[in-house]
Amino acid sequence: MRVAQETPVTTTSLPRGRPPKRNGPWSGYTHLLMARMLELKREPEVVFWVFVFPLLLALGLGIAFRNKPSDAPSVAIVAEGASERAKSLLEHSQRQPSFKIQMQNAEDARKGFRLGKYDLVIEPDGKSGFEYRYDPARPESVLAKAEVDDALQAAAGRKDAVATTAITSSEPGSRYIDFLIPGLLGMNLMNSGMWGIGFALVDMRQRKLLKRYVGTPMRRGDFLLALMSSRLILMVIEIGLLLVFGMLVFHMRVLGSLFSITLLGALGAISFGSVGLLTASRAQKIESVSGLINLVMMPMWIFSGVFFSYERFPSLIQPLIKALPLTALNDALRASILEGTPLLHQWPRVLVLILWGGVSFVLAVKWFRWT
Amino acid sequence: MPIAIQCRDLRKTYDGKVEAVCGLNLEIQTGECFGLLGPNGAGKTTTIEILEGLLQPTSGEVSILGHSWRQNEREMREWLGISLQETRLSEKLTVRETVELFASFYRDPRSSDEVLEQMQLTEKADSWVGKLSGGQRQRLAVATALVCNPKILFLDEPTTGLDPQSRRQLWDIIRTFQRDGGTVLLTTHYMDEAERLCDRLAIVDHGQIIAEGSPTDLIERLGGHHVVEFAVSGNSDGAALEAWRGLPSVESVREDDGMVALNVKEPHLTIPALLDAIEKQGSNLQHLTTRQASLEDVFVRLTGRHLRED
Numbered sequence: 001m002r003v004a005q006e007t008p009v010t011t012t013s014l015p016r017g018r019p020p021k022r023n024g025p026w027s028g029y030t031h032l033l034m035a036r037m038l039e040l041k042r043e044p045e046v047v048f049w050v051f052v053f054p055l056l057l058a059l060g061l062g063i064a065f066r067n068k069p070s071d072a073p074s075v076a077i078v079a080e081g082a083s084e085r086a087k088s089l090l091e092h093s094q095r096q097p098s099f100k101i102q103m104q105n106a107e108d109a110r111k112g113f114r115l116g117k118y119d120l121v122i123e124p125d126g127k128s129g130f131e132y133r134y135d136p137a138r139p140e141s142v143l144a145k146a147e148v149d150d151a152l153q154a155a156a157g158r159k160d161a162v163a164t165t166a167i168t169s170s171e172p173g174s175r176y177i178d179f180l181i182p183g184l185l186g187m188n189l190m191n192s193g194m195w196g197i198g199f200a201l202v203d204m205r206q207r208k209l210l211k212r213y214v215g216t217p218m219r220r221g222d223f224l225l226a227l228m229s230s231r232l233i234l235m236v237i238e239i240g241l242l243l244v245f246g247m248l249v250f251h252m253r254v255l256g257s258l259f260s261i262t263l264l265g266a267l268g269a270i271s272f273g274s275v276g277l278l279t280a281s282r283a284q285k286i287e288s289v290s291g292l293i294n295l296v297m298m299p300m301w302i303f304s305g306v307f308f309s310y311e312r313f314p315s316l317i318q319p320l321i322k323a324l325p326l327t328a329l330n331d332a333l334r335a336s337i338l339e340g341t342p343l344l345h346q347w348p349r350v351l352v353l354i355l356w357g358g359v360s361f362v363l364a365v366k367w368f369r370w371t
Numbered sequence: 372m373p374i375a376i377q378c379r380d381l382r383k384t385y386d387g388k389v390e391a392v393c394g395l396n397l398e399i400q401t402g403e404c405f406g407l408l409g410p411n412g413a414g415k416t417t418t419i420e421i422l423e424g425l426l427q428p429t430s431g432e433v434s435i436l437g438h439s440w441r442q443n444e445r446e447m448r449e450w451l452g453i454s455l456q457e458t459r460l461s462e463k464l465t466v467r468e469t470v471e472l473f474a475s476f477y478r479d480p481r482s483s484d485e486v487l488e489q490m491q492l493t494e495k496a497d498s499w500v501g502k503l504s505g506g507q508r509q510r511l512a513v514a515t516a517l518v519c520n521p522k523i524l525f526l527d528e529p530t531t532g533l534d535p536q537s538r539r540q541l542w543d544i545i546r547t548f549q550r551d552g553g554t555v556l557l558t559t560h561y562m563d564e565a566e567r568l569c570d571r572l573a574i575v576d577h578g579q580i581i582a583e584g585s586p587t588d589l590i591e592r593l594g595g596h597h598v599v600e601f602a603v604s605g606n607s608d609g610a611a612l613e614a615w616r617g618l619p620s621v622e623s624v625r626e627d628d629g630m631v632a633l634n635v636k637e638p639h640l641t642i643p644a645l646l647d648a649i650e651k652q653g654s655n656l657q658h659l660t661t662r663q664a665s666l667e668d669v670f671v672r673l674t675g676r677h678l679r680e681d
Contacts, residue, residue: 022479031475035464042463042499207459215425215455216519217448218476371425 028218032226040230050196050234054188055245061307062177062250073119073144074100076109081124086152093151119144173253173338181246182333183306188238189265190300190326193272194279194293196231201280202289211371220370228273235269236262243337255340263343264336267350268329271357275325277364300326328352373437375401375523375554376422381431383417383578391417392428392578399571401436401522404545404555406565408666409575410678415558416456418575419527422556423453436522449477452516454509456527462501466492466511469500473515481520490514490544506537513544524548526557530564542568560678562666574670581673586666593669595622595634599641599661602630603654618644623672630658634668 040046075090077083083103090099104112112118113133119141121133130152134145154160204210213223239261246252254261279296283289303310303317304326313321321327328349335341335349343350376399383392392414399405407415420426422433424440424447433440438447460469467483474480487493490510495503503511509529516524526545530538545568549555559565565572566586574582574589582589590596612631616624620640621633635641638661649656670678 023475023477027475031472035461035468035472038468039461039463208455209458209460211425212453212455212458212460212515213476215423215448215451215453216473216476217445217478 026222029222029226032218032223033229036226036230037233040234046196050188050192050238051241054184054238054242058177058181058184058242058245059249061180065176065180072098072100073140073147074102074117075144075148076102076104076112076118076121078106078109078121078123079103080106081126082128082130083122083124086122086124086130089152089155090148093155099148099151120148122148173255175250177246177250178252178338179309179334180307181242181250181252182337183330185239185242185265186268186304186326186330186333187301187306188242189235189268189329190272190297192234192238193231193269194276194297196234196276197227197273198276198280198289198293199286200227201277202283202286205280205369205371206284206286214370224277228270231269231273232266235265239265254337256336256338257340260343261333261336264329264332264350267353267357268325268333271325271329271353271360274357274360274364277368278360281364281367282369300324303327305330323352325353325356373401374434375399375403375436376405376556377432377434378422379432381418381421381433382429383414383421383426384429390578392421395431395575395578395580397422397573397580399554399556401554402549402552403570404549404557404568406569406572407556407558407575408560408562408565408569408572408670408678409558410560410676413575414578415560415575416527417578419525419556419558420455423451423525424448449479449519450522452519452521452524454512454516454524454526454529456531458512460500460508460511460515462499464500465497466500466503466514467496469511470514470518474518477519479520480518483518486514486518489517489547491540504537506533506540509533509537509541510544513541517544517548521553523554523556526555528558528560530559530561538564562670562678566666572666574666574673576670576674582669589669590664590666593672595636595664595668595672597635597638597661598664598668599633599635599638599645600627600630600658601633601645601656601660602658603649603652604657614648615645618648625671627671632668634664634672635661 077086087101087103090101093099102112102118106123109118109121109123110133113121113135116138119134119138123131123133125131132145132149135141201210214220243252243254243261247254275296276293279292280289283292300306303313303321304324305321306326310318310321310327322331332343332346332349332353335346336343376397378395378397381392381395381397382390384390395414395418397405407418409415417426421428421431422435424433424435424444435447436450440447464472467487470483470486474483484493484496487496490513492507492510492514495507500508500511513524513526513529516526524545529545530541533541542564545555545557557568569586571583571585572589573580582593584592612624612626615621615631615633618633618641620635620637622636623634625632633641633645642659642661646656667678670676
């Protein structure tokens with residue numbers, strides 16, 4: 001009789017019993033990327049600031065500044081002399097919406113005008129005419145004066161010399177939300193590039209994790225590449241979310257091709273990632289890099305036309321504004337998304353982004369401290 | 372046996388002023404567990420980081436298994452397992468993910484599960500690093516060093532801040548690694564750790580080695596074999612301190628924290644004579660202990676200071 005004998009299972013630290021496991025050249029890179037993505041996924045703050053916050057911002061600002069029919073001009077008529085005639089003329093005018101008219105004594109009317117309650121004050125001039133009191137620096141006041149005058153003259157029997165008709169148009173593409181969403185996209189790419197690369201690196205340096213990595217055969221390029229790759233993956237999600245959100249909630253129209261928008265997004269993410277890398281090249285403490293990052297981003301928050309057009313700044317500094325990477329990115333995103341302008345036609349903006357990214361990257365690699 | 376770690380006339384000056392390491396020579400054999408013992412700020416960490424190739428020395432030569440950092444860094448990294456002082460690994464990764472991440476950097480790593488098993492971390496394999504206790508974190512740090520199947524293990528203050536049980540666990544792990552043929556270089560400011568774990572050690576102070584040898588050798592050579600500590604009331608002053616030196620078998624005398632400490636070769640000769648002398652003086656004996664000399668005594672003898680002065 002033969003007894004099948006089982007070999008006893010032994011655990012031993014000698015290499016004999018274990019299956020050969022040799023790592024390929026990209027094993028470090030893939031593990032670093034995987035670890036980074038897992039870390040981001042498990043960090044609720046990251047999910048909020050990168051994905052939820054821009055949506056909330058778009059929603060809030062989109063509602064606050066949604067295009068709506070302009071309010072009826074609010075007009076005060078000083079109750080003396082011919083004021084009743086003015087009132088009845090205005091009330092019978094054909095204008096839609098009609099005016100909001102209040103009869104007031106002279107003192108209350110002027111006080112209300114000063115506090116912005118009325119856009120225009122009409123005072124009878126003692127003869128058969130009227131005197132307008134308005135503020136040329138307030139657009140709604142100027143508009144009210146023009147409309148009231150028009151309505152008064154027409155109601156009093158003035159004939160138009162030329163026949164005109166008007167067609168109203170408020171198409172998607174020219175509204176504030178259309179201006180805003182590409183700006184938010186650009187700003188978000190800047191934020192997450194600077195924090196996701198700059199802050200993350202200094203944090204790892206402060207925790208001595210960078211030094212620990214350098215103590216292994218890990219290729220340093222793999223590490224930076226993995227960090228940048230994680231940014232690109234997030235970028236695709238960021239762009240997709242905001243655009244889909246804009247299309248669904250605000251019926252935004254995307255004219256440019258998704259390919260060129262993604263390409264621009266990648267360029268922006270890499271460019272700001274490199275600026276983030278440069279900011280993080282020396283700092284030892286997260287406090288000091290936080291200050292630096294804010295210092296770098298502050299001018300772009302103000303000047304690069306995220307929330308309003310930078311055309312309002314003096315023409316003297318326009319060239320400087322246009323040389324900022326976020327300005328280039330915002331302009332290019334707007335042109336691509338809203339007008340469908342091909343990337344080739346925007347080469348100066350693309351060049352600005354490439355220059356910022358390239359120069360920052362070269363300097364960062366030169367100055368970078370792993371320990 | 373080839374020399375595992377060798378350095379000659381190692382110097383490191385920070386900002387042209389602060390001399391962290393000044394002229395250090397070491398020769399550590401393969402299979403040895405070697406300790407750098409010294410107080411905080413003695414230059415231990417600077418020394419070990421230079422040997423690990425993480426810091427550039429201001430001058431001096433380092434050779435690891437016959438190779439130099441300048442010529443062969445990539446290859447040398449495959450042989451070394453490193454645990455730095457106070458590395459904070461990513462808190463949101465699990466224990467297994469962390470070990471596998473480090474394993475991925477090496478051409479031919481050990482299996483992560485096997486290392487976790489050896490480190491007694493299998494139960495915690497799927498916990499986030501942020502949830503680990505101090506002892507578990509330190510074992511994980513050593514696990515990231517051992518997963519590469521290193522020839523040499525560098526440990527900087529591996530047991531600082533750990534409870535006694537965790538310390539003993541780590542000591543076992545280090546001994547196992549050494550038994551399997553590995554070489555260990557560790558720094559510590561715990562004399563008991565150095566005494567139990569190290570085959571040889573170097574006592575470092577102000578960036579220099581002030582004594583080197585096996586623990587027993589150092590203690591016999593410099594600590595005296597036994598220490599007799601006592602306190603008397605009455606007329607004992609500085610001159611009296613010298614008087615104790617004349618007692619039989621006494622090698623040296625020092626005052627320590629209000630007590631007199633005698634380094635003694637044979638206590639059974641010293642103590643009767645000591646008691647007689649005290650009686651003759653008319654003083655009262657208030658305290659008397661005898662104990663084996665330790666590395667602490669060696670350090671105090673050499674520097675006049677204790678290892679841990681807080």
